[in-house]
Amino acid sequence: MNKGSCRAGEALIRFSKVDLSFSDRKILEAIDLEIMRGEIVCLVGPSGCGKTTALRIATGLLAPTGGGVAFDGAPILGPRRDVAIVFQDYGKALLPWRTAAGNVSLALEAVGTPRAERAARIDALLAKVGLPHHADKYPSQMSGGMQQRLQIARCLAQEPAALMMDEPFGALDAMTRQELQDEMLQIVRTTGATVLFVTHDLEEAIYVGDRVIGLLPHPGRIGIELKIDLPRPRDQIATREDPEFLRLRRELYEFIKSAER
Amino acid sequence: MKALLWRLASLAVTAGFVAIWQIVADFKLVSPVFLPGPDRAWAALVHGMVASNLATKLAGTIEHMLEGWLVASIAGVVLGALIGSSRFMRAYVGPTLEFLRPLPASAVIPLAIAIFGFSPAMALGVIAFGAIWPMLLSTVHGFAAVEPRLYEVARALHLSRWQVIAKIALPSALPDILAGLRLGLTVALILAVVCEMIAGLDGLGQWVLLAARYFRSPDLFAGVILLGALGFVGALALDIAERRLLVWRAPTNSP
Amino acid sequence: MRLDGRAFVLPVCLIILAEIGARAGGPSDSIAPPSEVLVAFVGALADGSLLLATRDTLASAFGGLAIGGAIGLALGILLGSVGALNRLMEVTLELIRPIPSVALAPVALVALGFGYRLEIAIVAYASTWPVLLLTRSAVAGVEPRLIEVAQALRLSFPARVAKIIVPAALPRIFVAFRLAAGFALIVAVTIEIAINPLGLGAGLMTAGQALRPELMLAYLLWIGIVGFALNILLVFAQQRLFGRAALVGDIR
Numbered sequence: 001m002n003k004g005s006c007r008a009g010e011a012l013i014r015f016s017k018v019d020l021s022f023s024d025r026k027i028l029e030a031i032d033l034e035i036m037r038g039e040i041v042c043l044v045g046p047s048g049c050g051k052t053t054a055l056r057i058a059t060g061l062l063a064p065t066g067g068g069v070a071f072d073g074a075p076i077l078g079p080r081r082d083v084a085i086v087f088q089d090y091g092k093a094l095l096p097w098r099t100a101a102g103n104v105s106l107a108l109e110a111v112g113t114p115r116a117e118r119a120a121r122i123d124a125l126l127a128k129v130g131l132p133h134h135a136d137k138y139p140s141q142m143s144g145g146m147q148q149r150l151q152i153a154r155c156l157a158q159e160p161a162a163l164m165m166d167e168p169f170g171a172l173d174a175m176t177r178q179e180l181q182d183e184m185l186q187i188v189r190t191t192g193a194t195v196l197f198v199t200h201d202l203e204e205a206i207y208v209g210d211r212v213i214g215l216l217p218h219p220g221r222i223g224i225e226l227k228i229d230l231p232r233p234r235d236q237i238a239t240r241e242d243p244e245f246l247r248l249r250r251e252l253y254e255f256i257k258s259a260e261r
Numbered sequence: 262m263k264a265l266l267w268r269l270a271s272l273a274v275t276a277g278f279v280a281i282w283q284i285v286a287d288f289k290l291v292s293p294v295f296l297p298g299p300d301r302a303w304a305a306l307v308h309g310m311v312a313s314n315l316a317t318k319l320a321g322t323i324e325h326m327l328e329g330w331l332v333a334s335i336a337g338v339v340l341g342a343l344i345g346s347s348r349f350m351r352a353y354v355g356p357t358l359e360f361l362r363p364l365p366a367s368a369v370i371p372l373a374i375a376i377f378g379f380s381p382a383m384a385l386g387v388i389a390f391g392a393i394w395p396m397l398l399s400t401v402h403g404f405a406a407v408e409p410r411l412y413e414v415a416r417a418l419h420l421s422r423w424q425v426i427a428k429i430a431l432p433s434a435l436p437d438i439l440a441g442l443r444l445g446l447t448v449a450l451i452l453a454v455v456c457e458m459i460a461g462l463d464g465l466g467q468w469v470l471l472a473a474r475y476f477r478s479p480d481l482f483a484g485v486i487l488l489g490a491l492g493f494v495g496a497l498a499l500d501i502a503e504r505r506l507l508v509w510r511a512p513t514n515s516p
Numbered sequence: 517m518r519l520d521g522r523a524f525v526l527p528v529c530l531i532i533l534a535e536i537g538a539r540a541g542g543p544s545d546s547i548a549p550p551s552e553v554l555v556a557f558v559g560a561l562a563d564g565s566l567l568l569a570t571r572d573t574l575a576s577a578f579g580g581l582a583i584g585g586a587i588g589l590a591l592g593i594l595l596g597s598v599g600a601l602n603r604l605m606e607v608t609l610e611l612i613r614p615i616p617s618v619a620l621a622p623v624a625l626v627a628l629g630f631g632y633r634l635e636i637a638i639v640a641y642a643s644t645w646p647v648l649l650l651t652r653s654a655v656a657g658v659e660p661r662l663i664e665v666a667q668a669l670r671l672s673f674p675a676r677v678a679k680i681i682v683p684a685a686l687p688r689i690f691v692a693f694r695l696a697a698g699f700a701l702i703v704a705v706t707i708e709i710a711i712n713p714l715g716l717g718a719g720l721m722t723a724g725q726a727l728r729p730e731l732m733l734a735y736l737l738w739i740g741i742v743g744f745a746l747n748i749l750l751v752f753a754q755q756r757l758f759g760r761a762a763l764v765g766d767i768r
Contacts (some may be wrong), residue, residue: 087413455618459710488615488616
């Protein structure tokens with residue numbers, strides 16, 4: 001899919017003047033953001049800048065106190081079936097009493113997929129995330145990377161138009177993280193899904209994103225917007241050595257440094 | 262293999278204790294009025310089963326125990342689910358339950374007798390009242406302790422209220438519910454015996470009390486052995502059920 | 517648990533309903549309105565009978581707890597620290613443990629007759645188990661590094677128990693005693709109701725048999741209060757002695 005033509009199209013997710021405050025503390029202030037169809041937008045920022053909160057508002061799990069988020073033109077009032085959420089704490093977001101297949105099945109049961117069709121769909125989804133031989137394992141028998149793959153498989157079962165990923169690889173070791181970054185990009189490319197990706201890892205943001213939004217803390221607001229014009233498909237070695245990558249990395253690091261001050 | 266050897270050695274130790282018991286009885290180190298040997302206790306057990314009505318008494322106790330336990334379990338899980346999944350109920354009903362919890366269940370027996378008389382209904386009421394507490398409290402805990410992230414997953418997937426209960430809350434509370442079932446069964450057995458003693462209902466409680474009154478200690482020991490066996494089988498059955506239902510638990514949290 | 521006004525709504529409603537219900541039904545041999553229960557309660561408190569019964573019950577409960585707790589503690593430490601012994605005793609303990617405490621009451625009756633000794637024996641048996649099992653797992657769960665420290669220091673077995681194992685396991689051992697104390701009271705009252713003519717349980721039974729429901733309910737109320745107070749006291753003591761950390765090892 002040609003990203004250039006997509007970006008010319010209309011926005012799939014549109015934040016307009018989103019405010020959020022708890023009692024008298026402002027968490028987010030006047031967030032305006034448009035995410036185009038098929039685009040991968042990364043949110044970064046120092047801790048406490050509200051990046052996870054912004055994502056939770058976009059999923060509909062949290063209602064803003066001012067402004068609103070529209071999805072495909074309609075205001076978001078609650079979670080949508082075609083928006084899948086990948087939580088960071090995969091250990092808590094999987095049902096420990098269900099096998100890998102059972103966890104994927106949950107999403108199919110939710111939409112009422114007939115029992116007869118489920119098995120084949122589950123097999124295909126588990127194969128897609130690289131867990132073809134682990135259908136009968138319980139989450140407690142899987143490594144962190146496998147559990148996160150499983151959560152992604154369950155999200156894909158929703159056939160989502162958008163994936164909301166909240167620091168999805170933050171708890172994984174470096175090698176597994178890079179593997180999953182590539183697999184995620186590969187999956188997104190084949191499904192054409194739109195992605196909002198929250199991370200605290202600046203290099204990860206540049207590596208996976210089409211655009212990186214940097215937030216400033218107290219209250220959270222947009223401080224920088226970087227367009228990432230690195231060639232796709234991205235490559236763990238070549239992309240990370242690209243002079244443009246290094247330039248973007250420096251710019252982002254300097255932004256975060258000044259934001260933390 | 263090594264575990265099996267240990268098990269056999271452990272069994273041999275038990276046999277050793279029984280042998281000591283036999284020797285103590287044979288040499289009348291303790292008066293035979295108090296302590297019959299295992300041989301006489303076993304003979305009384307066999308005789309009671311074959312020639313007397315010990316089997317009926319056993320059946321009576323099993324019936325009292327299971328009936329009360331079943332009523333308590335169903336009511337306990339339903340009430341516990343209601344209270345555990347509702348903040349409103351927890352605020353209004355919770356403290357009253359906290360106050361009633363340490364009350365010895367047997368203390369309601371006189372009240373139950375006053376209301377129901379010396380009837381099986383009295384025993385059912387008392388046993389159900391006593392056994393409902395562990396059920397209720399552990400179910401409340403199980404439902405209140407469901408991982409909040411899972412409720413968000415349920416919202417993201419648009420699960421219906423009924424699906425949330427059946428697919429998220431109930432399985433998540435299952436370990437707690439099973440622990441409650443286990444404790445409830447122990448309580449039910451104790452209260453069944455107490456009710457049978459007091460109300461003279463057909464059961465092992467009545468059997469052991471009468472045996473004690475007439476100083477028939479072999480009969481008394483036969484009854485105690487049967488009660489121990491009953492408790493053992495009940496715990497074993499729940500053990501097996503637990504192992505089957507909770508295979509998903511990480512093996513690290515078993516001692 | 518934080519108490520607020522909402523906690524009292526249900527009990528107050530129930531008491532009012534009971535008052536109305538009992539008055540509407542006329543004089544009864546089985547139930548009494550709460551107001552009469554309160555009068556009987558004050559009466560029994562004033563003539564000392566209630567406090568005397570409380571003393572008898574608590575003496576038996578704590579006497580039994582002291583004996584059972586000591587046995588349970590000693591066995592628990594022994595089995596928890598000597599693995600081989602623990603495995604050898606496995607089957608024996610598994611077979612004895614399911615015997616309900618009340619079932620042994622007639623055995624104790626034959627051997628000891630009615631009175632304190634009967635009750636103390638049964639309470640001791642009942643409270644041995646929670647202390648034994650929890651102490652055993654607490655001792656077995658002592659950080660292995662500490663055991664290695666003890667070995668490196670070449671401490672003798674008694675010194676190892678006294679200086680390393682018991683202090684490390686102490687918070688959980690206290691939890692065991694807390695649970696056992698609650699247990700002891702329940703078992704004592706149960707034995708008094710079932711067999712032993714002594715203490716609060718017997719007072720409760722006698723009032724019921726004398727068709728004095730107001731006195732019976734007064735006893736019931738008092739037993740509830742004593743149980744509740746004991747529980748609060750022990751939880752409070754535990755928090756003072758060990759802080760909130762001790763509640764982590766709690767097993768319900």
